[in-house]
Amino acid sequence: MSMSAVLPALRCVGRKQLSASTILPRHATGSHLLRINEFTKVKNMVVKVNSECSRGLQMRSSTFAVGGHDWRILCYPKGHWCDGHISLFLEHGGRRASHKPIGDIMAKIQFSILDQALEPSYTKTILMQRYGSHYQWGGFEWFMTDEDFDKEKHLKDDCLTVVCDLTVIVTGTDECMEIPPVAPPLDLHGQLAEAIWDKETPDVEIKHRSSTSVQDMDPEVSKALLQFIYTDSPPHANLLEAATTAERLLVAADRYELEKLKLVCEEALCRHIGMGSVFATLALAERHRCPVLKEACMRFLSSSGNLETVIAMDGF
Template sequence: MADSGFVELKLDYTAAAERCAAGDVVHSGVLHAGGHAWRVGCYPRESKVDDKGEYISLYFERFGESSNNLEAIFDAFLMGGDGQPCSFHATGCVQYFYREILATPVYFTKNSKISVQKPPEDWGWQRFVNRRDLESSSFMVDGKVRIMCVVIVLRDNAVPVPPSDIGAHLGGLLDRGDGTDVSFLVAGETFPAHRAVLAARSPVFRAELLGSMAEDKMACIPLQDIEPEAFRAMLRFIYTDELPVDGAVELINGGSSSSSAAAAATTKNMTTELLQNLLAAADRYDLNRLKLMCAQRLWDAVSADTVAATLACAEAHGCPELRKMCLEFFAVDKNFKKAVLTEGYCRLMQRFPSVIDEIGALIESRDNADQR
């Protein structure tokens, strides 16, 4: 859980510039965040002795025992004379994210020995702001500069929790066929499954398998108007909530519900045609996440050769997000000139003439805008 703290460092720049050499530091007051005490070290002439002193350096420091599992965001920005934060020189509101080092050096102050976590260079900014730029800016008021410093602690000694593996477990259940109580016959291929899993994921399956429809009593349900590859990929998504990456989909060999051995896995490219069929299946069974994932894959692969077919798929299966992007693609002159020559465009004209009219209106609007 995040916890934050802040402190305003008020630097007497004129005095510090006169008496400080490179490597000399001016400290802020202490701030508290995430159960730790912090302070900020400001180096008016940079933090390294061999530096030229052209910049102000700024680093965060932590008091106390070290922690090997602490993550924090450090932020610092100049404050204007009106009390408003700046957007000056790209130093304002720039955040940094780091993990602590283990060693905890001991340092001495004039009053007592204290344990301070010495910051590495990436705990701040070696070149926080150019001194010449600062001196000529409105952030210098009466020789003084105000710097707001913020620490946000994201995690400290958290118990490591592994990522969810429920998808892997359910995917294994599908692969092994353990406890299946329903199967689907798709173009001669049989797909065993579990009624409860399908019903939990799809309201359409829930109505078919657990409601008063005829299918709720059938052990093997024949399906029409769906390709085996698309149904296989959809079934895999239902159990794992994932589509494969890198353009491949795991396909589990079909078998009867009596099969005891685990099905063998094969790999097939996620072609545009398969993605379109899968989007149609997702629409049919009200799997909106799968539908949008297919839409994104189709859009990633869109070209002048495929855009018409992809637009027809989006129009037929109610995917307004994909439809809008395809129309915008058509509105680009070079894309339109290539796409109208494809077979997909001819089919689009036959199935959805209103979409063709919409494309024409977009192009006319674009041409009118170009003439202005």
């Protein structure tokens, strides 16, 4: 539903001061290839953190962009903190200046080690990883154990090849838009409505060169239509007491796309639904796209015994 369709509905229930913005989620995909030469050598290297602790060497890819954000692959050939495995992570390097995110972003991460034929031979996937101001890394502490790692299969000329396939769900927004208030309606309810319904000869005559012919509309419905158009006031309650008049006015409102008047007529016809009229009213609702009236008909038919009675009456 467009923003232009939402705003009138909000104004009708009293929200006069409005602003609006639209969040636009989209998916962006990309892949990055990381090759580590002399892998056997770097796998045995360690970095001493302090006198009691050491960890594997960190290998970092160059920065690549996906979804308006910068990313880097982090590989620990000897493991991040513990020996006996390879660790792989994806680091969020920040957003590009042209991208305006809202809150955190989500990413699907898939790491694959390629074999000597450059085909994925070992793959792990994170379906949804959160990134934001407090979430900069995501990946696998224990991506591959040393037992699963096969030099003959996973290394070519002592080079490890890793592919990261990344899908980023990013959100952007248009600028917050102040919606100008609706101009106050002209106070024409009294005199103009009286002039429309007054049967006496008017004291002012307007000459015109052409006239508009309105087909299939009786004077009573035509006057009610004009009253609504010029004064934005609903028809007199006694006018809608007759189902036939309410139906004719609904048809006219639908023809001229007067949705507010159409809804008034729908609500009036809901009060006239009965055993002998429900099918005809349902057909009317379908023909003129009246969801309120259609729902009322379906609710009536779903009441215990009503459907069977109506079918029997119509001779089905």
